[in-house]
Amino acid sequence: xxxxxxxxxxxxxxxxxxxxxxxxxxxxxxxxxxxxxxxxxxxxxxxxxxxxxxxxxxxxxxxxxxxxxxxxxxxxxxxxxxxxxxxxxxxxxxxxxxxxxxxxxxxxxxxxxxxxxxxxxxxxxxxxxxxxxxxxxxxxxxxxxxxxxxxxxxxxxxxxxxxxxxxxxxxxxxxxxxxxxxxxxxxxxxxxxxxxxxxxxxxxxxxxxxxxxxxxxxx
Amino acid sequence: xxxxxxxxxxxxxxxxxxxxxxxxxxxxxxxxxxxxxxxxxxxxxxxxxxxxxxxxxxxxxxxxxxxxxxxxxxxxxxxxxxxxxxxxxxxxxxxxxxxxxxxxxxxxxxxxxxxxxxxxxxxxxxxxxxxxxxxxxxxxxxxxxxxxxxxxxxxxxxxxxxxxxxxxxxxxxxxxxxxxxxxxxxxxxxxxxxxxxxxxxxxxxxxxxxxxxxxxxxx
Numbered sequence: 001x002x003x004x005x006x007x008x009x010x011x012x013x014x015x016x017x018x019x020x021x022x023x024x025x026x027x028x029x030x031x032x033x034x035x036x037x038x039x040x041x042x043x044x045x046x047x048x049x050x051x052x053x054x055x056x057x058x059x060x061x062x063x064x065x066x067x068x069x070x071x072x073x074x075x076x077x078x079x080x081x082x083x084x085x086x087x088x089x090x091x092x093x094x095x096x097x098x099x100x101x102x103x104x105x106x107x108x109x110x111x112x113x114x115x116x117x118x119x120x121x122x123x124x125x126x127x128x129x130x131x132x133x134x135x136x137x138x139x140x141x142x143x144x145x146x147x148x149x150x151x152x153x154x155x156x157x158x159x160x161x162x163x164x165x166x167x168x169x170x171x172x173x174x175x176x177x178x179x180x181x182x183x184x185x186x187x188x189x190x191x192x193x194x195x196x197x198x199x200x201x202x203x204x205x206x207x208x209x210x211x212x213x214x215x216x217x218x219x
Numbered sequence: 220x221x222x223x224x225x226x227x228x229x230x231x232x233x234x235x236x237x238x239x240x241x242x243x244x245x246x247x248x249x250x251x252x253x254x255x256x257x258x259x260x261x262x263x264x265x266x267x268x269x270x271x272x273x274x275x276x277x278x279x280x281x282x283x284x285x286x287x288x289x290x291x292x293x294x295x296x297x298x299x300x301x302x303x304x305x306x307x308x309x310x311x312x313x314x315x316x317x318x319x320x321x322x323x324x325x326x327x328x329x330x331x332x333x334x335x336x337x338x339x340x341x342x343x344x345x346x347x348x349x350x351x352x353x354x355x356x357x358x359x360x361x362x363x364x365x366x367x368x369x370x371x372x373x374x375x376x377x378x379x380x381x382x383x384x385x386x387x388x389x390x391x392x393x394x395x396x397x398x399x400x401x402x403x404x405x406x407x408x409x410x411x412x413x414x415x416x417x418x419x420x421x422x423x424x425x426x427x428x429x430x431x432x433x434x435x436x437x438x
Contacts, residue, residue, distance in 0.1 A: 007263050011381050014417035024284050029381060031280055032263040035273040044226050044251040053273035054254040060303045061250055065243050077296015084279045162230050162248060198233035
């Protein structure tokens with residue numbers, strides 16, 4: 001962000017809309033920025049990187065379709081809410097590619113500051129509600145957040161598989177760092193963990209994932 | 220679609236994934252195409268058109284934040300599911316801009332055919348479940364679908380407002396056809412209907428919306 005201007009400043013809302021609803025519409029307009037935050041992951045359907053808004057939508061669809069594989073029962077509607085809001089803070093904090101050590105070093109602090117600024121656009125009760133959803137997602141402390149986080153790991157693995165590399169080819173990625181990501185899937189679902197395991201084993205065999213430093217493929 | 224190839228054909232799933240889960244992952248990979256289906260609406264945050272996946276995400280966020288304005292109580296989690304799946308058929312049927320008379324003439328038939336083809340990728344029970352969600356959204360027969368449809372009308376109006384025109388400038392758009400779209404918002408929420416009314420009244424006054432044929436602004 002180069003300045004503090006909000007999207008709504010471009011063309012302020014018509015007169016006569018109450019303060020609460022105007023705040024909500026201001027936030028909804030500002031949220032349009034999530035469509036411009038690029039992730040490192042390549043789309044399967046086009047030759048470009050994925051943005052946070054379409055990624056969040058894809059996770060929501062995956063929660064809906066894959067819930068049966070969760071090791072613990074959970075509330076699908078609530079888990080979808082978590083994934084819908086989980087990347088909002090990146091509007092101001094930017095994406096932090098997981099295989100980029102420089103990006104993740106101050107990630108938490110940047111995202112906390114972004115949350116404070118972004119959610120403050122909302123009426124106080126809703127700022128608190130959205131903040132609680134984000135905190136819950138980040139915590140991984142509930143079955144819903146564990147399943148949402150598993151989708152947030154599985155989706156880029158599927159995109160990498162379809163790209164025969166994708167972010168697995170980033171400098172910081174080796175089979176060890178990729179396996180560390182897989183743990184988030186295993187934590188929520190044994191069956192889906194087996195899928196990520198197959199992606200990684202086969203990806204390593206094909207050379208789409210680099211072996212651990214100092215090792216040769218097949219060691 | 221130029222041929223019947225699916226995204227998953229590019230790099231078939233590893234061996235050993237059961238038939239049901241493989242079908243679900245095939246569908247999830249194919250759904251990546253929704254990120255490439257462009258709508259007529261301009262983004263507020265970037266100089267390009269919106270795609271269906273990020274649009275669907277934006278509706279989900281709006282359902283979450285604006286549910287308090289619904290005239291009837293409804294299940295927020297269920298309404299979010301409806302908006303997450305509501306545009307999936309456009310993967311094969313394409314977008315049908317509402318102000319383009321040629322696009323909407325055979326829209327229903329094209330979308331039915333697309334639904335038959337797309338949902339058939341899923342296991343039968345889930346194909347039925349997703350089809351039911353889509354049918355419910357299309358029907359507008361439940362409070363959840365009425366609110367989801369209202370967001371599907373309100374979001375592009377907000378984008379048009381921020382663009383000082385947007386799709387209101389398309390050849391087929393006049394204040395009459397724009398007002399016809401507004402009815403979908405009014406049907407679910409008096410308060411949000413008042414917002415769309417303000418957008419249209421002010422948009423007409425500024426010349427961002429054309430007056431009805433044969434009339435001058437202010438008539």
